[in-house]
Amino acid sequence: MSQSPVTIEVYGADIICASCVNAPSSKDTYEWLEAALSRKYPGQPFSINYIDIEQDIKDSRQLEIIEKIREDEYFYPLVMVDHEMVGEGYIQLKPVFKAMEALGYHGE
Numbered sequence: 001m002s003q004s005p006v007t008i009e010v011y012g013a014d015i016i017c018a019s020c021v022n023a024p025s026s027k028d029t030y031e032w033l034e035a036a037l038s039r040k041y042p043g044q045p046f047s048i049n050y051i052d053i054e055q056d057i058k059d060s061r062q063l064e065i066i067e068k069i070r071e072d073e074y075f076y077p078l079v080m081v082d083h084e085m086v087g088e089g090y091i092q093l094k095p096v097f098k099a100m101e102a103l104g105y106h107g108e
Contacts, residue, residue: 005045006103008033008096011065012077013053023090026050026077033079036093040107041100 010033012026024032030050037046051057053066053076061083068074075089081099097107 005047006082006100006105008037008046008048008082009051009062009080010048010077011051011053011062011069011080029077029079029091033091033093033096037096037100040097041105042108044105046100046105 010026010030012029014025014027016023016025023029027050030048034048037048051062051066053069057063057066065074065078065080069076069078074085077091078088079086079091079096081096082103084099086095086099101107
């Protein structure tokens with residue numbers, strides 16, 4: 001496994017994405033993902049952060065992603081695993097698990 005815990009970022013907003021009708025909200029996606037990853041990789045630390053695209057963000061890399069979401073290049077919620085996009089809009093677990101396992105995590 002990598003030396004430091006993997007960082008997962010969930011970008012989203014309170015308003016559900018217009019093209020993501022019937023999808024869970026960004027916050028719900030964040031909470032669901034955190035629970036699913038904790039169950040799948042117990043005892044394997046990772047950090048998961050929710051980034052509200054409507055707040056003032058100082059990090060230039062995060063700002064770049066937020067701008068692309070605002071310009072409709074990406075849908076939200078958008079999930080990044082160690083700075084690599086693994087899903088946008090309607091999030092599925094399989095690509096997230098695949099990215100985690102590529103970084104040395106072992107599923108139960």
